[in-house]
Amino acid sequence: MFSSKSQLQKRTPENGTDRENFLSLLVDEFLHSSSYEAKCQVLANLANFAYDPINYGYIRDVGVLDIFLHVLKNEADQNLQHFAIAGVCNLCLDPENARYVVDNSGVNPVKALLKSNNTDILADTITTLLFPYIAMSNKNYQKICKIHTTTFSSTAFKAGDKIRIQKTLTQKDLDAFSNLTSDHNYLHQNNGNKRPIVHGALLNGLVAGLIGTHLPGPGTVLVSQTMKFPNKCFVGEKLTISVELVDVRKILKVKFFCIVEEEKKVVFEGEAKLMLAKDC
Incomplete structure (x- = not known):
């Protein structure tokens, strides 16, 4: 997940680390790593953290949502896109996260993934668009x-x-x-x-x-x-x-x-x- 065990140990307090600090470490690793494999692993871990509503506040505070949106806007690699849209899909169950995506120009990059030939990406994309923006808001x-x-x-x-x-x-x-x-x-x-x-x-x-x-x-x-x-x-x-x-x-x-x-x-x-x- 991280570039090296020694680097992680150097940045981890003696008594361990809490969720917010750990997520912050992951964000830092993604932003500064030059390894494609490391970026994929970190993004996959961030998407997994997005499953748990207890992490929503931390995820917004340390910039995880921003990373997901950055990947969707700028990366063409399907592995990175897959992890990013999976994270966004999980997070958009929460109205505040959904509003954040809308307010930060995240809808169009999500819509663009509907052209993907990857069924996992397609399924997460449809779910993301349908629940927050179409079905759940459509009173008719x-x-x-x-x-x-x-x-x-x-x-x-x-x-x-x-x-x-x-x-x-x-x-x-x-x-x-x-x-x-x-x-x-x-x-x-x-x-x-x-x-x-x-x-x-x-x-x-x-x-x-x-x-x-x-x-x-x-x-x-x-x-x-x-x-x-x-x-x-x-x-x-x-x-x-x-x-x-x-x-x-x-x-x-x-x-x-x-x-x-x-x-x-x-x-x-x-x-x-x-x-x-x-x-x-």
Whole structure:
């Protein structure tokens, strides 16, 4: 993690170090290290610290959020981007952290990652954008989507809890998403010849909205996700988007599907591992 053990020992008090001092040491190491491997390791450790809400204040005070944003704005390396967006994703569960990202011009660098071909980066990016800036602030979300859900207690999840929505995406939806993400691929546009194809990231965003807003709900942290797109989804097709809780431990596991109702065609499916903020 650090350049050398002797360097760390020299800067560590005899009686150890507290969280704030330790985070400060990590920040200092990242800023002054010339080693790519060291920077990756330090950034990964900082992203891990971002899981724990008890660290939020320290993270803001010692400049960890600034480092994450600096990496997103200036680095093209996918490993560094991955650790930085993972940290931002974890931190943006907290409104004060989310406001800090917005106030410090962090939204556009996050949006730019929607073009990434790295599924981990893509998943963290969608979650970051969807929860603080779209779904959680959209008071009309439940009016837009017809909600069908199994009633459950937020403190007593059980395997088999399900939620589903039905939604038909329009060209206006695709255009708005294209403008948000700067993804103007002609495949998503109405060119008069072929039906526009729905962005895969938009389908994943609908799933993320269900997970983060309803099941398990607010405070959910994405740990990992696998996904595939067996078939194309076209504008105007009636979709059923469903999420089911399949394993309830400290790490929750859900499976999800997006299915075109008329043809029973699966257009998006996968699994996600989740944690609740209180368990991080």
